[in-house]
Amino acid sequence: MSIDFSHYIHKVQQDLHRIPEPAFKEFKTAAYIEKELKSMGYTVQSGIAGTGVIGTYKGERDRPCIGVRADMDCITHEEDGRVFYHHSCGHDAHSSIALGIAKLLSEQKEKMKGSVKFIFQPAEEIMQGAKAMVHEGVLEDVDSLIGFHLRTATECPTGSMSPALMHSAGTILTGKIQGRTAHGGRPHLGVNVIDVFGTLINSINAIRPNPQTGTTIKFTSLSAGGGSYNVIPGSGSFALDVRSRDNKELHRVLERIARIIHHTGSMYDATITYKVEGRVPAPRYSEELIQEAKVAIESVLGEGKAISPILTPGGEDFHYYTDLTNIEAVFLGIGANVSPGLHDPSMTFEKNSLVEAANVISHLVNQLHNKE
Structure with missing residues (x-):
């Protein structure tokens, strides 16, 4: 991984962290993402389901089209009667990872066998964004969908990833x-x-x-x-x-x-x-995609760095994509040493995990493009 790429993804996370916006009000976030995608040469659609952003690139063939989904909204906190917004669930990190993947793939567009579609989704925290994006038809030309989320060190050691995060x-x-x-x-x-x-x-x-x-x-x-x-x-x-x-x-x-x-x-x-x-809803994953994700993790991070699927009582609106359509999907857990925990206003994480995740998932996209 280059120093320039690490700098890019860290800067994006810092920029997005400074503009936390709640569900369906991610206007500054969406504008930032749209600008970045256009600068990389992606075909961009904005205003999807209100504030959603889509970035698409068609490679040598239209299909397979691999979707990469990231959430954009922040948490609304209240302390001592004061309401404030903060990225305490890591959605700024998720959007940064997706833009990092987009940057990596944009630099090898002439080699891409299939297409890629980046789905930046609003309103995950209120469990309405994925449904709204499905109703807008964003998955109609997508063959496989990839999602991901930062995890604590107890769930997934830093420097490792899980090929399947099993929500409730x-x-x-x-x-x-x-x-x-x-x-x-x-x-x-x-x-x-x-x-x-x-x-x-x-x-x-x-x-x-x-x-x-x-x-x-x-x-x-x-x-x-x-x-x-x-x-x-x-x-x-x-x-x-x-x-x-x-x-x-x-x-x-x-x-x-x-x-x-x-x-x-x-x-x-x-x-x-x-x-x-x-x-x-609960997850419905493709076993084939789980195995492909495991291969990608170990190809990039090393043997033994793909840990077992993670069971968590938390929920995730990503699963509306598979609940409402027949899309094949997988959702990765990223070892990022989230501390003291998700949704805590003092939450921190290991920034280099974003770079590792972007490299793994871009590798996974290429891997799925090159499948016979």
Whole structure:
């Protein structure tokens, strides 16, 4: 790897890190990426799904067309009543890696056997960007899709990569309980939502998911009362976080939760309404692409540097690409010593990992182009 290339990818990351923008508002980020892609000679489309950017180059043949996807949005944090934006999930790094890959491939365009399509996607953090890009038809001419994400040292040692990052499917469910307010001295006249909560929590926590699917169910928010202490609270709200590595098991658990909510409301003569605020599917990867990714990692980083697939309870909206289409895909984990962790506003990572990842993935693109 050249010093010039390392300097380029590090500068891009620093530039993008200075302009963090939340979901569907990545205007400066998109403009920066568009300018860089055009300077490399790519055919560029902007304003896709609002702020998405596409960079395409057709090589010796139109197909196969290999897609490389990167996310652009940042995290919205709140501390001491102050809201601020920060790239604490590494999306500035992911876009930098993708631009690094684009730069490497642009320097060998005359040798490219197939085509490449860079997909810079908005709104990953709110799990809406990939769906929006699919609806815009960005995968219609793509044969294989590659994604990637920075990882902690405990998941993937620095200098190594995983050919498959196995996320969980996940759902956020929010609900409201309407009981009946009453005087604390006349509880028989009310419907106490705290009592309803007690049964709801115990019943939902009694669900026994298949342990082999890594399924978890957690109440993450409860609210009731808050006024005078001698008043029976008649309304409340709650939220649930449900995750699983298996889409079918997630669906089964959500059906159980729905039945419990219905029966609990009937038992207490309370009205419980709820809705699914967001859902992200589990991965569906191509085993062939996983093996190709392993070969690329070890070809560039060395033997033994491709670690086993990583299991993580986190979610990733990349998986809507395979959930909503028949695209073959793979999603790599990048050993980058992320510390203290993703989504922490003080998050840092090993900058040289971006250079390594760009070299590996550009090698993978060429490898897939040259397959017989």
